[in-house]
Amino acid sequence: MSEKKFKNKKTAFVIMDRELKSYFSGPIAYIVTGLYLLITGLMSFAAFFLNNRADMRQFFSILPRMLSFFIPALTMRVFAEEKRVGSIETLMTLPVREIDVVLGKYLAIFIESLVMLAPTLLYVITAEIFGSPDYGPIIGGYLGAIFLCAAFDAVGLFSSSITKNQIIAFAVAMGICLAFTFIDMFLILLPDGIVKYISFFSASIHFESISRGILDSRDLLYFISIIALFFVCTLKVQKNSKN
Secondary structure (H helix, E strand, O other): OOHHHHHHOOHHHHHHHHHHHHHHOOOHHHHHHHHHHHHHHHHHHHHHHHOOOOOOHHHHHHHHHHHHHHHHHHHOOOOHHHHHHOHHHHHHHOOOOHHHHHHHHHHHHHHHHHHHHHHHHHHHHHHHHHOOOOHHHHHHHHHHHHHHHHHHHHHHHHHHHOOOOHHHHHHHHHHHHHHHHHHHHHHHHOOHHHHHHHHHHOHHHHHHHHHOOOOOHHHHHHHHHHHHHHHHHHHHHHHHHHO
């Protein structure tokens, strides 16, 4: 990638474009997306027929768990692979800032996540064919899914930045995402005085709130905080590795 190209365009968007082309030119994008659609499709359509109810409740109920696994699979290579082959050093010798690299890669994986999510809109069409779904929760569910993807993408970006091994990056990201997803299940074991504070860290609780069509400032603050925290941590890792 030439210096002239970086000078003629916004650096972050050049890096984003580079990442997207690299990602969709390989098999990983199609394997991860295919598996995601297969698993969520089977579970959602099973609920259609077993419960004799054509709606999207089952899909949105399993979404945080599914994204806790598949988002790390999308993001594990974003820094780790470049560190393994040494191309990150070449990239950093170009006239780029660390924030441009991190932002460009983050935007790329966010778009990749939305591309993975987009085909599930076909489930809505199926629900419409077989029933009369309530579109309020569906719109809220997809809005919550976008916030959830954005937050988990930031986690995955950070996890990939701290290692050269994609498997380790995947495991770290999945562990953090699962912790955010399942923390609400352990609230019953905690003293009442701290439950409301610990519950704020639950991605599932905030996702469910938005999926009900409630745009609470606390939910927005939660997702923005997660994105900002892991974005800044990734930026710090990149700056330290350059020194």
